[in-house]
Amino acid sequence: MDQFLIATITGLSTAGIFAIAASGLVLTYTTTGIFNFAHGAVGMLAAFSYWQLLDWGLPTGVAVAVVLLVLGPLFGLLVEAVVMRGLFDAPETSRLVVSVALLAAALGLGVWLWPVDESRPLDFWFEDNFLGILGVRVRWHEAIAFILAVVVAIGLRVLLRSTRAGVTMRAVVDDRGLASLNGARPGRSAALAWALGCSLAALAGILLAPAQALSQQTLTLLIVNAYAAAMLGRLRNLPMTFLGAAVLGLLDSYGFFYLPTDGRFGPYLSTFRFAIPVVVLFIVLIALPSARLRTNAARRRLAAPRPTWFTAGFQAAAVVGGAVVLAIGLSDADALRAAKAVGFALIALSLVPLVGWAGQLCLCQMSFAAIGAVCMGHLGQGGNPWALLAGALIAAVVGVLVALPAARLTGIELALATAAFAVILDRWIFAMPDIHLWGMTLSTFNRNPVPVDRLSLPFAGTLTTKGLLVALAVAFALLHLLVVAVRRSRAGDLLLALRESPAACATLGIDPAGTRLAVFAFSAALAAVGGGLYAGTLGSISPSSFDLFQTLPLLLLTVAGGVAASGGAIFAGVVLGLIPVVGATFAGIAGLLGILPGTMGATLGRNPDGVSTQLAERLAPLRSKPAVLAVVVVVDVALALAWANDVLGGWEASIAAFLLPFLAARGVNATRAPRTARLADPLDGLEDRRLGPADVSAIDEALALAEVTR
Amino acid sequence: MTTVEASPLVELRGITASYGPIDVLHGIDLAAPPGAVTALLGPNGAGKTTTLRVLAGLHPATAGDILLAGRRVNGARADDLARAGLCLVPEGRGVFPNLSVRENLRVATHAGHGLAQVEEVAYARFPKLGERRAQLAGTLSGGEQQMLALARAVATDPGVLLLDELSMGLAPIVVGELYEQVARIAAGGVAVVVVEQFARIALRVADRATVLVGGRVAAEGTPGELEGSLADVYLGGNR
Numbered sequence: 001m002d003q004f005l006i007a008t009i010t011g012l013s014t015a016g017i018f019a020i021a022a023s024g025l026v027l028t029y030t031t032t033g034i035f036n037f038a039h040g041a042v043g044m045l046a047a048f049s050y051w052q053l054l055d056w057g058l059p060t061g062v063a064v065a066v067v068l069l070v071l072g073p074l075f076g077l078l079v080e081a082v083v084m085r086g087l088f089d090a091p092e093t094s095r096l097v098v099s100v101a102l103l104a105a106a107l108g109l110g111v112w113l114w115p116v117d118e119s120r121p122l123d124f125w126f127e128d129n130f131l132g133i134l135g136v137r138v139r140w141h142e143a144i145a146f147i148l149a150v151v152v153a154i155g156l157r158v159l160l161r162s163t164r165a166g167v168t169m170r171a172v173v174d175d176r177g178l179a180s181l182n183g184a185r186p187g188r189s190a191a192l193a194w195a196l197g198c199s200l201a202a203l204a205g206i207l208l209a210p211a212q213a214l215s216q217q218t219l220t221l222l223i224v225n226a227y228a229a230a231m232l233g234r235l236r237n238l239p240m241t242f243l244g245a246a247v248l249g250l251l252d253s254y255g256f257f258y259l260p261t262d263g264r265f266g267p268y269l270s271t272f273r274f275a276i277p278v279v280v281l282f283i284v285l286i287a288l289p290s291a292r293l294r295t296n297a298a299r300r301r302l303a304a305p306r307p308t309w310f311t312a313g314f315q316a317a318a319v320v321g322g323a324v325v326l327a328i329g330l331s332d333a334d335a336l337r338a339a340k341a342v343g344f345a346l347i348a349l350s351l352v353p354l355v356g357w358a359g360q361l362c363l364c365q366m367s368f369a370a371i372g373a374v375c376m377g378h379l380g381q382g383g384n385p386w387a388l389l390a391g392a393l394i395a396a397v398v399g400v401l402v403a404l405p406a407a408r409l410t411g412i413e414l415a416l417a418t419a420a421f422a423v424i425l426d427r428w429i430f431a432m433p434d435i436h437l438w439g440m441t442l443s444t445f446n447r448n449p450v451p452v453d454r455l456s457l458p459f460a461g462t463l464t465t466k467g468l469l470v471a472l473a474v475a476f477a478l479l480h481l482l483v484v485a486v487r488r489s490r491a492g493d494l495l496l497a498l499r500e501s502p503a504a505c506a507t508l509g510i511d512p513a514g515t516r517l518a519v520f521a522f523s524a525a526l527a528a529v530g531g532g533l534y535a536g537t538l539g540s541i542s543p544s545s546f547d548l549f550q551t552l553p554l555l556l557l558t559v560a561g562g563v564a565a566s567g568g569a570i571f572a573g574v575v576l577g578l579i580p581v582v583g584a585t586f587a588g589i590a591g592l593l594g595i596l597p598g599t600m601g602a603t604l605g606r607n608p609d610g611v612s613t614q615l616a617e618r619l620a621p622l623r624s625k626p627a628v629l630a631v632v633v634v635v636d637v638a639l640a641l642a643w644a645n646d647v648l649g650g651w652e653a654s655i656a657a658f659l660l661p662f663l664a665a666r667g668v669n670a671t672r673a674p675r676t677a678r679l680a681d682p683l684d685g686l687e688d689r690r691l692g693p694a695d696v697s698a699i700d701e702a703l704a705l706a707e708v709t710r
Numbered sequence: 711m712t713t714v715e716a717s718p719l720v721e722l723r724g725i726t727a728s729y730g731p732i733d734v735l736h737g738i739d740l741a742a743p744p745g746a747v748t749a750l751l752g753p754n755g756a757g758k759t760t761t762l763r764v765l766a767g768l769h770p771a772t773a774g775d776i777l778l779a780g781r782r783v784n785g786a787r788a789d790d791l792a793r794a795g796l797c798l799v800p801e802g803r804g805v806f807p808n809l810s811v812r813e814n815l816r817v818a819t820h821a822g823h824g825l826a827q828v829e830e831v832a833y834a835r836f837p838k839l840g841e842r843r844a845q846l847a848g849t850l851s852g853g854e855q856q857m858l859a860l861a862r863a864v865a866t867d868p869g870v871l872l873l874d875e876l877s878m879g880l881a882p883i884v885v886g887e888l889y890e891q892v893a894r895i896a897a898g899g900v901a902v903v904v905v906e907q908f909a910r911i912a913l914r915v916a917d918r919a920t921v922l923v924g925g926r927v928a929a930e931g932t933p934g935e936l937e938g939s940l941a942d943v944y945l946g947g948n949r
Contacts (some may be wrong), residue, residue: 164819176807178800180789181788181789182818182821183789184817184820185823542852
């Protein structure tokens with residue numbers, strides 16, 4: 001009984017911290033309409049800042065005040081002004097991606113400012129003082145956490161219901177334009193909401209930190225646990241959020257005290273404690289009635305190019321050609337780095353149909369890749385390529401299993417459910433020993449790294465490093481063509497239709513759930529093939545190679561590159577491949593590079609069409625001039641060969657080869673300019689009068705339309 | 711109806727506006743004096759709502775002047791104009807559906823009046839709202855939502871009140887009640903501009919009316935002057 005009482009009181013204290021974190025999340029969502037994925041990372045940064053201030057000799061009270069009243073609100077204001085402003089009419093996927101990007105950037109910033117290899121102990125508040133509650137000794141720190149949670153609950157209730165500032169914040173989310181018409185200033189409301197939200201995240205971070213080793217990822221994930229509590233309150237209902245926090249805190253505590261660590265099930269259940277909050281999150285998401293969460297209607301639309309076979313074939317050839325040139329010119333070590341980048345691009349390719357076309361923001365893509373990697377490790381001994389197929393099939397089934405409960409979820413709910421699934425795999429399933437069932441052994445990592453043999457192909461045997469690079473590029477080209485085939489098929493159109501209007505699809509007799517299951521299975525299978533091939537470049541794999549925090553840069557860079565086309569995947573691969581190269585060349589900024597995916601996602605993620613789509617538009621004029629295109633290809637190949645034979649330096653050749661097509665496209669455009677100028681004449685002044693047959697003829701002539709179209 | 715002699719409180723002179731490359735208003739002139747109802751009529755797509763949006767600072771004018779109490783206010787923000795006493799009740803239901811009736815009224819306090827005063831005026835004019843003060847606005851009937859929108863607008867004591875399609879989706883009896891209130895509001899010295907697709911409803915309370923067709927003023931005058939020629943104007947006979 002004593003143990004139960006201790007567990008309950010400890011659990012309620014943790015619940016208090018979860019409640020503070022969750023209420024900050026609810027506040028930001030209710031008042032800005034944006035789900036702040038970075039909430040946990042903000043708490044983490046606050047905890048580190050708090051440690052830093054104490055380390056500089058500031059008294060505890062002053063350090064707490066500086067973090068809660070200055071740094072937290074300032075960070076919130078900065079985020080609102082630099083990152084979130086202007087997102088209110090962006091597509092939901094863009095809003096979520098920017099929020100996820102902020103999480104990645106904050107994590108990167110944390111690692112850069114406070115390198116991970118240092119111990120940073122933090123004391124509890126009133127370290128030596130305990131309080132007696134029902135005969136149980138409770139730290140003052142824990143009691144204060146609980147009291148603060150109650151104060152925050154009451155304070156938020158008063159703010160949101162009984163003050164003009166709070167009611168205005170909610171009004172702005174309901175109807176921004178109407179709020180302005182009433183004299184409200186939406187920008188100020190959002191700034192206040194972000195400042196308060198970040199301050200609450202900071203409070204949760206400071207309260208949590210002393211009980212943990214100060215680690216960026218652990219602390220971020222601990223606050224992520226509070227997301228389950230917030231979701232129980234549907235991101236709106238504060239009392240339910242606090243109830244959710246209480247349930248979570250108690251489950252966490254009972255798990256610690258009562259889950260067996262030995263015996264038959266001990267090894268399987270001991271790590272379950274770390275997954276309890278995300279299991280609760282997953283269950284809450286799929287069990288609660290699907291009340292669509294409120295978001296502002298998107299006005300900006302996403303492009304989803306439908307490439308011609310010529311363009312797709314040209315892109316495939318360019319990827320393989322590029323890989324061959326790199327294989328010729330690079331050292332073995334650099335070729336392996338390049339192969340890893342192609343591996344990343346392969347996994348990123350799986351995001352194109354799921355995120356780009358279907359608009360399903362999935363945060364467990366690396367978990368699907370891990371399934372492929374584990375299959376390659378266990379079934380692909382000797383580099384057997386059939387293991388890739390096995391991985392794809394298993395991942396497709398797992399993809400359906402994830403999508404089955406999540407099929408009715410979209411947006412925030414789906415992103416959270418898939419993130420929860422990723423953490424369940426990382427923290428629990430992958431941390432288990434082998435499972436023996438009915439004479440079969442199911443093995444993942446068995447608590448050890450799994451060695452992965454390099455791919456072996458018929459006629460070629462086990463691949464060399466450079467052979468692996470080319471093989472991966474060929475695999476990318478083939479899968480790219482498969483993705484293009486899907487995009488050009490009825491299925492591709494269906495996915496886009498589903499993204500634009502699920503309701504319209506349903507009225508046309510299209511089954512949204514079935515289509516979602518199919519795209520999840522397809523995407524998971526692609527990710528598994530990518531994961532299997534990527535694993536071959538690593539040599540041995542561990543769960544940390546494929547955890548949630550590896551999915552973030554992959555997703556963000558693909559979105560920044562343009563998630564609706566294969567170009568986005570190539571962009572992600574190139575940037576992820578270049579980061580270690582640049583880091584090695586310019587050691588001074590190596591730490592800063594960790595922030596790159598996050599900042600790229602936050603800035604470029606605003607433009608949902610991405611970099612590759614914009615670049616493709618710039619290159620479009622070349623398609624109409626095959627001769628110029630041929631010259632560009634020949635010169636680029638010549639530049640590549642010049643580099644491979646040491647005639648030109650790597651950077652010079654790369655820059656020249658990259659710029660040449662754009663300069664050529666510009667030149668082609670310039671030669672068309674007189675035609676555009678001719679157009680202006682017959683159109684002048686048309687807006688002021690009705691179009692007559694003579695005007696139509698003039699326009700047709702100016703546009704050089706064929707007789708038949710008139 | 712009142713005799714219209716006072717100088718206009720709000721005025722548009724030669725306003726043009728566009729959506730991207732498409733011009734939708736081609737030199738609109740409109741004047742709304744205090745204490746009178748000015749109706750802005752016209753068929754679908756005539757530019758009525760855009761004209762109101764330009765007036766309220768929600769859409770930029772590409773040329774022309776917007777005058778509020780004789781001062782040029784081109785480029786002013788919607789929230790600044792609201793604080794200066796110009797109030798727009800937009801098309802559809804101009805309420806915050808996830809806020810209670812009382813909270814909806816609280817948002818109106820940005821224009822400078824206290825909540826108690828706003829509530830007093832609103833409930834006095836629409837007693838039904840007083841009975842439902844704790845109810846979410848989104849769960850009110852259509853007519854009650856328009857009452858709330860109107861009450862919130864009036865309670866801020868505006869100088870200019872712009873009403874866009876007040877009758878949309880409402881039963882005729884409810885529309886009649888709402889327009890009676892509009893006439894009373896104008897009688898209190900407010901310059902009211904009503905946009906209506908159904909001319910007859912608005913002309914019952916209007917002192918003057920302007921008819922827009924294709925983004926241009928097609929006719930202007932008192933209801934009596936316009937009544938006979940409205941059909942012609944709507945069907946393009948006057949172009």
